[in-house]
Amino acid sequence: MIFKRLADEIDAILTRDPAARSRVEVVLCYPGLHAVVLHWLANAAWGRGWKLLGRLISHVARGLTGIEIHPAADIGRRLFVDHGMGVVIGETSKIGDDVTLYQGVVLGGISLDEGKRHPTLGNNVVCGSGAKILGPITIADGARIGSNAVVLKDVPAGATMVGVPARQVVRATKKERSEFCAYGQDPDLPDPVARAIDAMCGDIATMRARIAELEDLVAGLRAQRGVPAVDEGEPSIIAGPQL
Numbered sequence: 001m002i003f004k005r006l007a008d009e010i011d012a013i014l015t016r017d018p019a020a021r022s023r024v025e026v027v028l029c030y031p032g033l034h035a036v037v038l039h040w041l042a043n044a045a046w047g048r049g050w051k052l053l054g055r056l057i058s059h060v061a062r063g064l065t066g067i068e069i070h071p072a073a074d075i076g077r078r079l080f081v082d083h084g085m086g087v088v089i090g091e092t093s094k095i096g097d098d099v100t101l102y103q104g105v106v107l108g109g110i111s112l113d114e115g116k117r118h119p120t121l122g123n124n125v126v127c128g129s130g131a132k133i134l135g136p137i138t139i140a141d142g143a144r145i146g147s148n149a150v151v152l153k154d155v156p157a158g159a160t161m162v163g164v165p166a167r168q169v170v171r172a173t174k175k176e177r178s179e180f181c182a183y184g185q186d187p188d189l190p191d192p193v194a195r196a197i198d199a200m201c202g203d204i205a206t207m208r209a210r211i212a213e214l215e216d217l218v219a220g221l222r223a224q225r226g227v228p229a230v231d232e233g234e235p236s237i238i239a240g241p242q243l
């Protein structure tokens with residue numbers, strides 16, 4: 001059981017980090033894995049009422065990995081903390097399955113209440129480096145938090161949040177994200193350059209239609225006033241390449 005869980009953790013890291021080359025490398029060189037395994041011990045001690053031992057294991061893990069996970073934090077399967085340094089996961093945090101956190105992510109509290117005061121992260125959430133998620137808020141499944149964002153409110157499923165305070169840049173999709181996007185990048189997002197070119201083509205078509213109307217109007221006025229028509233050989237501005 002524990003070995004299966006460990007193997008899943010290692011495979012998750014191999015899948016999500018293009019820099020990881022082998023299981024041996026992951027076992028020896030990934031502080032995210034060391035922190036998660038030590039958290040299992042700390043959490044087990046905490047659950048048995050050995051709270052000081054739990055805190056002590058957590059403290060040692062922090063010294064070894066730079067990742068501070070409170071022993072009471074509820075962490076799902078296949079958490080991947082990449083690089084690790086400066087990550088803080090508070091006491092009442094809850095993290096779903098297949099979550100990825102980069103360095104400097106903080107799941108922190110903003111009150112001294114003794115109850116729930118840290119965030120809840122759903123499944124497949126990705127938090128970019130330096131993101132701060134503060135308070136007893138919920139980040140729903142598949143959401144992506146940009147690097148250095150400060151999130152203070154609930155985030156809907158599949159949303160991308162950036163900035164301080166964080167704002168949503170991509171509407172939540174009904175379809176939940178199931179595949180991991182390395183570094184939060186989504187290959188299915190529309191290409192912004194293609195969108196800009198599409199918009200320009202639309203504008204050019206509108207302008208051509210308007211110019212054609214004006215040319216007709218001018219030709220009518222010339223005819224009324226007996227002014228000779230524009231040279232037939234002169235190319236019209238609307239006769240450019242079709243876009």
Ligand SMILES: CC(C)(COP(=O)(O)OP(=O)(O)OC[C@H]1O[C@@H](n2cnc3c(N)ncnc32)[C@H](O)[C@@H]1OP(=O)(O)O)[C@@H](O)C(=O)NCCC(=O)NCCS
Nearest residue numbers: 102128129144145146147148160162163169183184185186
């Ligand atoms: C948030 C993130 C997931 C968005 O990626 P994306 O979906 O490809 O979005 P885009 O790059 O198209 O950016 C969308 C908009 O958000 C802005 N944006 C993206 N990331 C941002 C960030 N971290 N902070 C502020 N604004 C950001 C972009 O400038 C763009 O703004 P615009 O629409 O006004 O031009 C990604 O930028 C990110 O921060 N990933 C984390 C990566 C990381 O931490 N890597 C560390 C590895 S060690």
